[in-house]
Amino acid sequence: MYLSKVIIARAWSRDLYQLHQGLWHLFPNRPDAARDFLFHVEKRNTPEGCHVLLQSAQMPVSTAVATVIKTKQVEFQLQVGVPLYFRLRANPIKTILDNQ
Template identity: 50%
Template structure:
């Protein structure tokens, strides 16, 4: 896996869906592949562009809409018992049945709704780390809603940023979390877990 810093021009950076499409261009000749990268916008300058952190299976290559500023292989030697600082932008949600929306069998469809209370958000985070890492501390930062357009439809997600300190319980499971990401809305810049020495 590679960890990279990427600059995305404003035309693509101003909409989360377009930003995701711009990042795809860093991996040429893969139009039918499934996404195997995660990203998180670290800084956005209105009218100029955005700086994003990118975790990918392949090393990215600069493209016309996005420039790779730095890229390095991600260390693979985190040991069980290691104490690390973490940061995660996520979209904590729960599934509920919506009786107004029915599937083809006439049953209520399951829909995702955001968890809006900090206590619920922290419980969600604990469930995601269960058996993988023990949380020593965790803070929640509420972030602005992300509005996006995909084809002719609009959408909105409500991300939050978690920061804190954890102790690794299962390093293989931790690498799987790093690789897969945590929670939904990964195409909108959620799910990337970053780690540093505590």
């Protein structure tokens, strides 16, 4: 597992959907891969872009869209019964079928 500090270019950080797309650029050559990363936006709208803390199964690679500032490999030692706290943001999608 990797923890990385990343800066997403301003043009790619205008909304969360676009920011998520920008983060995918950190993992090239994986078009059909599972979505195996989590992220937390630390700072938005800075002159250089959006600062993100990224947790991923694969090591991220800097691109023109997203720059990896620092990466550290970590091993989590989770124990049964220890509570974990997190925030989850989901974007529900409504699908409309033409024949209904």
